[in-house]
Amino acid sequence: MNADKNVHHTDFLIIGSGIAGLSFALKVAEYFKDSSVTIITKDNKKESNTSYAQGGIATVWNKSVDSFKQHIEDTLIAGGGLCDESVVNLVIEEAPDRLQELIDWGVQFDKKEDGSYALGREGGHTQHRILHHKDMTGAEIKRALIHQIEQKKNVQFLDFHFAIDLITEHQAKQQQTQRKEEITCFGAYVLDLKNNQVQTFSSKVTLLATGGNGQVYNTTTNPSIATGDGLAIAYRAKAEISEVEFIQFHPTALYNPGEYPAFLISEAVRGEGAILRNNRGERFMKQYDPREELASRDIVARAIDTELKKSGAPHVYLDCTHLDYERFTAHFPNITEKCLGLGIDLRKDYIPVSPAQHYSCGGVNVNKKGKTSVKNLYACGEVTRSGLHGANRLASNSLLEGIVFADRAFKNLRKRFHKIEAPVRIPSWNDSGVVKNMEQILITHDRHEVKTIMSNYVGIVRSNERLLRAERKLRVLYEDNKRLYDHSELSLGLCELRNLITTAYLITQFSKKRTENCGGFFNADLVDL
Ligand code: FAD
Numbered sequence: 001m002n003a004d005k006n007v008h009h010t011d012f013l014i015i016g017s018g019i020a021g022l023s024f025a026l027k028v029a030e031y032f033k034d035s036s037v038t039i040i041t042k043d044n045k046k047e048s049n050t051s052y053a054q055g056g057i058a059t060v061w062n063k064s065v066d067s068f069k070q071h072i073e074d075t076l077i078a079g080g081g082l083c084d085e086s087v088v089n090l091v092i093e094e095a096p097d098r099l100q101e102l103i104d105w106g107v108q109f110d111k112k113e114d115g116s117y118a119l120g121r122e123g124g125h126t127q128h129r130i131l132h133h134k135d136m137t138g139a140e141i142k143r144a145l146i147h148q149i150e151q152k153k154n155v156q157f158l159d160f161h162f163a164i165d166l167i168t169e170h171q172a173k174q175q176q177t178q179r180k181e182e183i184t185c186f187g188a189y190v191l192d193l194k195n196n197q198v199q200t201f202s203s204k205v206t207l208l209a210t211g212g213n214g215q216v217y218n219t220t221t222n223p224s225i226a227t228g229d230g231l232a233i234a235y236r237a238k239a240e241i242s243e244v245e246f247i248q249f250h251p252t253a254l255y256n257p258g259e260y261p262a263f264l265i266s267e268a269v270r271g272e273g274a275i276l277r278n279n280r281g282e283r284f285m286k287q288y289d290p291r292e293e294l295a296s297r298d299i300v301a302r303a304i305d306t307e308l309k310k311s312g313a314p315h316v317y318l319d320c321t322h323l324d325y326e327r328f329t330a331h332f333p334n335i336t337e338k339c340l341g342l343g344i345d346l347r348k349d350y351i352p353v354s355p356a357q358h359y360s361c362g363g364v365n366v367n368k369k370g371k372t373s374v375k376n377l378y379a380c381g382e383v384t385r386s387g388l389h390g391a392n393r394l395a396s397n398s399l400l401e402g403i404v405f406a407d408r409a410f411k412n413l414r415k416r417f418h419k420i421e422a423p424v425r426i427p428s429w430n431d432s433g434v435v436k437n438m439e440q441i442l443i444t445h446d447r448h449e450v451k452t453i454m455s456n457y458v459g460i461v462r463s464n465e466r467l468l469r470a471e472r473k474l475r476v477l478y479e480d481n482k483r484l485y486d487h488s489e490l491s492l493g494l495c496e497l498r499n500l501i502t503t504a505y506l507i508t509q510f511s512k513k514r515t516e517n518c519g520g521f522f523n524a525d526l527v528d529l
């Protein structure tokens with residue numbers, strides 16, 4: 001192996017090409033014109049949770065009817081008392097400026113005939129405040145951001161490059177004077193998936209923007225890239241993480257057995273007046289919350305779960321038959337087309353829906369500057385726990401969190417980047433002792449097993465017994481995977497499996513430690529009888 005060919009030096013290493021990674025990349029590339037910026041992403045450039053975002057981005061846009069105070073209150077209520085109020089305030093107050101930046105970068109949000117922006121509404125919001133591009137907001141954002149990135153001469157954008165681990169360990173030897181507990185990040189080891197070679201990327205600054213972890217569950221709206229890599233990577237680097245037990249289940253994924261990931265029926269559809277009905281055709285949300293279909297997601301998802309357990313049916317229905325069809329198809333062309341393709345005519349048929357894993361509210365701890373507990377390691381977007389979401393994220397606050405924290409990390413680096421020294425003496429990847437030709441089918445089996453364990457035991461409703469079972473089974477999987485990982489040739493499947501097991505284990509452990517039900521976390525044994 002030619003060591004030099006596989007060692008790269010860059011000023012900024014950005015792991016992930018969703019809204020968080022790309023908006024950060026644009027800002028640092030523009031401001032630090034003489035710097036080198038490298039974005040790596042594990043799949044093609046477009047693939048990310050961001051690309052599938054439907055509903056849009058929440059912001060207070062029309063101040064004659066809406067206010068920061070109301071958006072803040074809605075966010076705090078959804079978060080079940082666990083949001084960091086100062087973070088909520090700053091995100092919501094900075095939101096209009098960040099939205100204007102997206103518009104300036106070319107993102108087209110839908111407008112009304114009078115030229116003003118068409119604002120949607122979703123569960124938990126007391127106002128129409130969601131800027132959107134039909135029901136394909138994320139794809140439009142990605143289009144515009146990728147176009148902007150491609151104009152930047154100092155950005156190298158590498159697709160099919162998978163971050164395996166952060167480089168941190170050698171620093172203790174290198175800097176004996178450093179406090180023992182202070183860990184510094186010097187870049188990452190990356191698997192180039194096109195030729196299956198491990199490359200070393202040393203960097204002054206590393207940004208983790210790897211998104212979510214929905215693939216630990218059987219049913220999720222998240223694409224296959226969402227394997228919890230960033231969380232597991234940060235955990236192995238000893239970064240602080242928290243609140244990963246708060247998994248958000250979206251109430252209305254299309255019930256279409258065999259389709260992975262689950263196709264989302266946006267909450268904005270309920271914002272337009274769609275009604276939930278059980279298998280007897282009865283509207284049921286009134287029994288669960290006075291806000292009915294527009295209660296926050298945790299409440300609607302649990303209500304559906306209860307209905308399903310009572311009836312034994314695999315899904316409930318979303319009824320759009322009373323809505324103006326022309327208006328509906330203009331706002332939701334993607335959903336209309338999907339339903340039509342399955343023979344569902346929204347003018348007369350109900351849509352079968354059931355809850356699916358959708359979002360990870362907790363993650364790698366970041367402060368208000370987007371800094372993790374590891375020096376020179378920043379993080380933003382879904383991989384983080386910033387304090388914005390608490391126990392349950394308010395709809396359409398996620399894309400927002402990504403752009404606000406990318407901006408905050410950038411602004412912090414404007415002040416301190418010049419002080420950061422280039423890393424030296426980075427150890428190269430050691431792949432001695434590996435056995436080739438390991439049976440790939442073992443990875444497939446184990447990946448299946450993780451999903452089954454999490455769906456059966458660490459889902460919408462958990463219990464002490466379920467969590468214990470999950471923990472025990474995951475421990476066995478961990479041991480098996482460790483043996484494989486230590487002795488086999490690296491592959492995407494093997495690395496992802498390692499991260500899925502770690503992520504599942506962390507969700508289970510944090511669930512065991514939580515002693516009160518709150519927001520998206522519900523343990524049946526904690527309910528007062
Ligand atoms: P992502 O967009 O997920 O990007 C992560 C990137 O990291 C990807 O490019 C991925 O390939 C890369 N990556 C991951 N691991 C590695 C690795 N090991 N090495 C290299 N690269 C890696 N939120 C809203 O606010 N409004 C909405 O309307 C909305 N709708 C949604 C609809 C759907 C179907 C889904 C799934 C989510 C939706 N969300 C919505 C949530 C929102 O889309 C995500 O939380 C947000 O896009 C996350 O952005 P991100 O930049 O943090 O991560």
Ligand code: SIN
Binds near residue numbers: 054
């Ligand atoms: C949706 O459109 O329902 C998803 C919005 C979100 O996850 O914020």
